[in-house]
Amino acid sequence: MPYKIAVATSDGVNIDRTFGSAEYFTIYEINDKNFTLVEKRIFHESQEISPENCENGCDLGCGNGCGNGGQHSEKVDLISDCRCVVCTKIGFPIRKQLEKLAISVFDVNCSVDESLQKITSYYSRIDNHESLRK
DSSP states (O other), rough: OOOEEEEOOSSSSSSOTTTOOOSSSEEEETTTEEEEEEEEEEOOGGGSOGGOOOOOTTTOOSSOOOGGGGGGOOHHHTTTSSSSEESSSOOOOHHHHHHHOOOOOEESBBBHHHHHHHHHHHHHHHHHHHHHHH
8 A cells, every 4th residue: 555755855865854954845655665756845934833932952843942832743734644754853742743643753864765765665564564464
């Protein structure tokens, strides 16, 4: 069954953005072990609390770590139909919001191609193992 992966990249080649610093997510559709770029979802900063209002050290994902006062992140909504998100780093409150939606998080430091190959291989093993148990 096809699924989507959200990738935080500035150049389409490397995973080089934290969840909070990502201005957009590149969305790939996975079918078996093949991946295809399908769209770029742009995040509009007016959707989140501004970095000027952030308190240091609370990990929202806006890059300054404000936590957004416990409110739900619009960035999470932007990728809510994805099976996972791939970025260089992500704060704990945002990770928890993604977990509630059953969206996995992969913090990596590699190329987009390498990460997609590894993740699709991982999910293929999981999905095939589950289908064998039925």
